Amino acid sequence: RQCLMVSRNLGSVGYDPNEKTFDKILIANRGEIACRVIRTCKKMGIKTVAIHSDVDASSVHVKMADEAVCVGPAPTSKSYLNMDAIMEAIKKTRAQAVHPGYGFLSENKEFARCLAAEDVVFIGPDTHAIQAMGDKIESKLLAKKAEVNTIPGFDGVVKDAEEAVRIAREIGYPVMIKASAGGGGKGMRIAWDDEETRDGFRLSSQEAASSFGDDRLLIEKFIDNPRHIEIQVLGDKHGNALWLNERECSIQRRNQKVVEEAPSIFLDAETRRAMGEQAVALARAVKYSSAGTVEFLVDSKKNFYFLEMNTRLQVRVDSGIQPGSDISIYYDPMISKLITYGSDRTEALKRMADALDNYVIRGVTHNIALLREVIINSRFVKGDISTKFLSDVYPDGFKGHMLTKSEKNQLLAIASSLFVAFQLRAQHFQENSRMPVIKPDIANWELSVKLHDKVHTVVASNNGSMFSVEVDGSKLNVTSTWNLASPLLSVSVDGTQRTVQCLSREAGGNMSIQFLGTVYKVNILTRLAAELNKFMLEKVTEDTSSVLRSPMPGVVVAVSVKPGDAVAEGQEICVIEAMKMQNSMTAGKTGTVKSVHCQAGDTVGEGDLLVELE
């Protein structure tokens, strides 16, 4: 998954090259974040030490850094959260300071204290602020004291599922259950009734324990249909604090930001100022001396509530991977971040759509299609959004872009032109004098193109780089360089520029084409082949409702059925933890469990058979 940001203003922060800096610092993080810090250090002439787990040994941040130290095996609790090993690495490399990036140990007061004891500088807010803000329960109490608006809820630690239900009833449904030590949406669940509260309590505490080593949970009122808006604050050691502008981060999936935008088109000047002032008040209250982010939930009446404070700033396209990098199931699923800006919102959005079309991603599943769809969605364009945007707009899950008639014709015309271009290229041999190649003379390629089970009649004729294509009677002109090896193909269809990607092509006519962000499967046959294809028998396909396959690589956390058990459709069968998220796998139909092919602790790959039903 990518995080993506739409921004109209992008400032750059300069630094004084004469200012005294460290000689060497250690970056206690990984991926794109670590890369960014290392890049900045290089510009400033500071030597860098990377830390990494076993599986990250050949990742980009390790290669970029001057030195690298392995701090343990893959699970974060044994590597990136392993304070002893990191302290050891600091001593060994004689780093003078530590940059924690964000996440991991960046908000860990214990780590900050250890560093202080060894006289190593912690680059970031001081321990007091981390302590105050790193813990959601403490931070909420502090916010209340600083007269910052907070969400009604239970300010203590919840003991067990039954207590959770009692508290939830007191506050009134819906409620939000979240990990006290959490962030980034991990260990966070919404419950609408007692049953969901029990489930949520169980899953959240498991997730919290595995991600943060701290299973304390809190419960508060869930603000339905809210926007998520953040205010940036800056503080110094002399008690000064000021607020910068806001960022709208309402488009979220599982409480992880998917699209960010600045400025928010929802806030008026008055609300903005009120939020900014409260953010500053909070920063002062915790004697905040660094850059940070105060997050608010804003309801439809522009009432805002303090959510949490992050002791960090966020920025730029950044990527922590390069071709060949492993994207491990152990860490955060964010692969890349894209920012575009423009003189107005329309321009920024247009640039973003173009940039998304130019992402070439192979080998992993990604959310480009969704991102592209969000930014052209009419509700998004109007600014009518909330944190429930995705579940409102795609109640049954996102199924890909819905083609308009003219878009469909464009896709069919491009696909047909590509097909003919491949066919023509297949006749281009380096001339072999012994036996000449006599190319068939085909002026009009009569094709039958299948898309979404519908068959379209296409006639294509080629003239140099231009194809004249007739799709179901309407005529289109398609022009391109027709470089058949390039992963990206820039095509002009009747003057409209499109960037498409041909992801796969089979001799039998199947082709996958990424068009407008979504991947479409088409089958193209010559008219003769299509006519004869009618006689081919349907192949018996596997009934997928009776088999449960792993949707992604991950680790089986729990299996709740055994052979012979009766299960109802939608019932939880097992839980897979992947990308640090627990995914509940449910039965596709009501039936009996025939066989179980996995057990807790197993590592499974994408498509692996987990459970069969009868």
Next chain:
Amino acid sequence: MAAALRVAAAGARLSVLASGLRAAVRSLCSQATSVNERIENKRRTALLGGGQRRIDAQHKRGKLTARERISLLLDPGSFVESDMFVEHRCADFGMAADKNKFPGDSVVTGRGRINGRLVYVFSQQIIGWAQWLPLVISALWEAEDFTVFGGSLSGAHAQKICKIMDQAITVGAPVIGLNDSGGARIQEGVESLAGYADIFLRNVTASGVIPQISLIMGPCAGGAVYSPALTDFTFMVKDTSYLFITGPDVVKSVTNEDVTQEELGGAKTHTTMSGVAHRAFENDVDALCNLRDFFNYLPLSSQDPAPIRECHDPSDRLVPELDTIVPLESTKAYNMVDIIHSVVDEREFFEIMPNYAKNIIVGFARMNGRTVGIVGNQPKVASGCLDINSSVKGARFVRFCDAFNIPLITFVDVPGFLPGTAQEYGGIIRHGAKLLYAFAEATVPKVTVITRKAYGGAYDVMSSKHLCGDTNYAWPTAEIAVMGAKGAVEIIFKGHENVEAAQAEYIEKFANPFPAAVRGFVDDIIQPSSTRARICCDLDVLASKKVQRPWRKHANIPL
């Protein structure tokens, strides 16, 4: 017929003569018209094959007719048919009756083009033998479906096939057979058997001269199976094609085994268990489309170089993902197909026998447009070791490439030959020798890349420098040694106490590319990302490679 034509010509001349002769001329002309009509009638019958009813029945089974198959396989309008008027000559069992004769007999033959390049084709067909069925029921091959007895092989049928094969050998162009035949035509007796032998002989004569491809699109049983078996590649259509010596009923009566046609000789059996077929396709249309695709990799004959097709993929393209593809732990597997895909043009790889002896990968690809044969050990399956089946699979592929001037690229990650009684009793020594023999014998350009392990005898076998590899590369992760560190130390330091230190020393000394590199057994240690650029460059230089061998009648591969 010749007489009739002479008469027709004479008639044409006479028609301009004086009116006094007109009456006589008129009678001659009418005779000419009747010949024309007969020609037309014969053609029409031949084009209809066994008639609409038979065609419909064939379609109902999800199969196409012989002519439909040819029309899909060849470029539109390129088919030139021969022997459309041939009929069988059998007079017994009432076969001489006109109603039992069909122009073209039961096979369509001729030549045509695939993407502009010449090919000879025969396509066996099912025609209206309905009247004969009572006679054929006692045939050596028993099918549940009577209609498949069509396409049975008569002397005339065999003669037609032989004619185009002879021509293909003479001009130097491949032969593609689309097999769909009920076997020998019982009514013809020994003439039918002779017909098979005539085809076998030509298969053997053509072997190594022109590529021969069989696509099994229906039943192929009894003696008929040996023609595909003699060709270079045998492909099958899933669910509708079968290959076996004897059908399930004979199996039951002789060995008392219960087995279905599909289990005995279906596409799955032959592509996964027996290794008889090289690949299977979904249906007739898919198979013929794929066959066109496949044909583009092949040279027309042994006199032609490997074809070079227009290529858009830059020959100097770097492949950064290869720098991290080999796992750090030498016990961890990775997929060699990923390496192949990223090195070759446009990730296009036509794998041969993808589901049989999966510990070795063989298939065709292109490098800078030129066809190459790829051989690779597959660490994902049985650690990529060599065993009986993988040796035979590799050997046959290497020999095909060598016979048809296709350069060989070998990716090596091999821990050795598979030990055990099953392998030894099965003859791993003589079978393993086949692969060794094939690589040693090959005179085409040979480029080898050792990605990780190259242990023991298997190192020698896998297109090593010692077998005249032209260019042999090692990646930095290469370990070229007699065996892995653990095994070696157990032998060298038997009884010693400090085994771990010894093992570390062995790894330091041998688990790297240096021992081979200092001896010149590898030409260079290369950055994996540069592999494609290096190979493309080498192949350009090696295109003019010439090797002279001492004269011999033929070599004697350990079969």
